[in-house]
Amino acid sequence: MKLDYVLFGFGILFCLSGVGYLAAQYVQFLSEAGKLLSLLLTVGMFAFLSKYFEDIGW
């Protein structure tokens, strides 16, 4: 059971690093408006995710 969580953790880490790498590669090609909109959406995403976790009792 514990091994499952370790594997899940590794999976999540690899996903995040992959998405982070791709974002770092492509963010340089974004226009200024695109960068601003991406920033706003990122803030919104984390804010809504936080509210979701708050509601389920984390």
Place this chain on the structure above:
Amino acid sequence: MATKRRNLFLYLTLACFFGLIAIFIVDGYMGIYDTVYITAGEREQKIEPDTWQRQDKFWSAGVNRGEKVFFRYEVANRQFSSYTADIEVSAWRMQEKVRDLAAEPIAIAAFDEGQVEWVIDATELLPEDIPPEQSYEFTVIIKRGEIERNIIVRINPVPYQVKPAPVPPR
């Protein structure tokens, strides 16, 4: 009611995430991207498309006297439609055109690449009255439709050579 509210936050999170992905695809990947490769001596320089987007209007490259500079201009069409443009390349000095270097139309299919190549002989562009110890600069202007890319090419001076002092007669 609480479940609905909770799900709403989850959907909004997902909407933001997919919005981000959409921006990266539409704004970051799609479009026309040009890359310049400059080979002078044994070194190749690559001017990435984001260089021009950062408002760096000029890029400089150096070449030694008597050598040639090889240029390769690559245009990547990351669109669903084909792309056509006239590429005009010329050398400029003091706001005056010195020479036309290349001029050809390109037609690139969707999600394909096209390229134009030309060579500059530093000897040909160097005026005769420039002494060897003096450097000389000119600008290569690449025009693709309305878009203009400027590259300053510097012809390096000949390194100063110390002449041995004459041996005084005995």
